[in-house]
Amino acid sequence: MSTNMNPSPNLDIAPLRIGPGKAARHGLSLAWRGIVKIRKSPAQLIDVILTPIVFLLMFVYLFGGAIGGGDVDGYLRTITPGIMVMTIFQASIVVGVALNADASTGVFDRFRSMPIARSAPLVGAVLADVVRYVVCLTVLLVVATVMGYRIGTNPLAALAAVALLIAFGLSFCWMSVYVGMLVRTPGSVQGLMTVLVIPLTFASNVFVPSGTMPGWLRAWSDINPVSLLADTLRGLLNGGEVAGPLLGSLAWMAAVIAVFFPLAMRAYRRRAA
Structure with missing residues (x-):
């Protein structure tokens, strides 16, 4: 009696299948990795x-009197929400930088050798970005409060503002992921995205009213996503x-997701394959 030790040519070995639940847990685990990196x-x-x-x-104490017509407190109330938008826009660059660093240093190769969902590194990086947004906004609001800024509405409206800012950051971060x-x-990611962020921010009504701009620039400022969200x-x-x-603002966010999310996912699959 002999035993055939060779595998049957008809034997199919099923590829690793990871369900949505496990993929979500993998993404959360890598998000925690990103948070630990921030903490350390x-x-x-x-x-x-x-x-x-x-x-x-700088703008409040150096230029606030001139831009605000002598009303520095009023200018602080105007510029603080705009700076909050600029903060989130700038913070959305980091996810692309972090993913590029992982790909450039061989971390993606390590992830490929592990039994985790291929989307987990991307999901983890984006979720860790939310923590970065909250930290940045909290610090900025504390500084603005010390300077004299006060929220003039109610806690529900303030929470809605923070939620909208986070949604804005998560929408525009796909541009950074793609790059x-x-x-x-x-x-290179930092440099290219800064070239985009700086003109969009300064060609908006964050620092000065759009009515003081030349006609062509005012037309753009009025539809600029940074101006609209501010x-x-x-x-x-x-x-x-x-x-x-x-x-x-919602129209801009939907348009950016519609264009850059599929582009980012396609580029990510090629890089992580």
């Missing part, structure tokens, strides 16, 4: 925390119109 290396938050604070201090999966180094936050935090700029 808080220096990576310095630029996205200090830059908005420097802009807030991060295309270029070779983390520094106006929405001013309505939610200070009181005023919300519906019009909110619809414009």
Whole structure:
């Protein structure tokens, strides 16, 4: 009696299948990895925390009297929601930088050798970004409060403003993910995304009213996503119109997701394959 030790040619070995529940747990585990990295290396938050604070201090105390017509407190109320938008926009760059660093340093190769969902590194990086947004906004609001800023509406409106800011960051972060999966180094991601963020921010009504701009620039500022979200936050935090700029903000967010989410996912699959 003999035993055939060779596998049957008809034997099919099923590939690893990971259900949605396990994939979600893998994503949360890697999100915790990102949070631990932030906790152990808080220096990576310095630029996205200090830059908005420097802009807030500089514009309020150096230019606030001139821009606000001598009403520095009124200018603080106007610029603080705008700086909050700038903070989230700037923070949304980091996810692309982090993913590019993982791909460039061989971490993706390690992930491929592990029995985890292929989407887990991406999901984890995006979820960790939410923590980064909350930390940045909290620090900025504390500084603005010390300077004299006060929310003029109610806690529900303030929570809605924070939720909208996080949704804005999660929408625009797909641009950063796409760039991060295309270029070779983390520094290139930072540089390319900064080239996008700075013009969008300064060609908006964050720092000066759009009515003071030349006609062509005012036309762009009025439909700029940063301007629209800044106006929405001013309505939610200070009181005023919300519906019009909110619809414009949501339209921009939906358009960015519709364009860059599939592009980012395709580029991510190619890089992580």
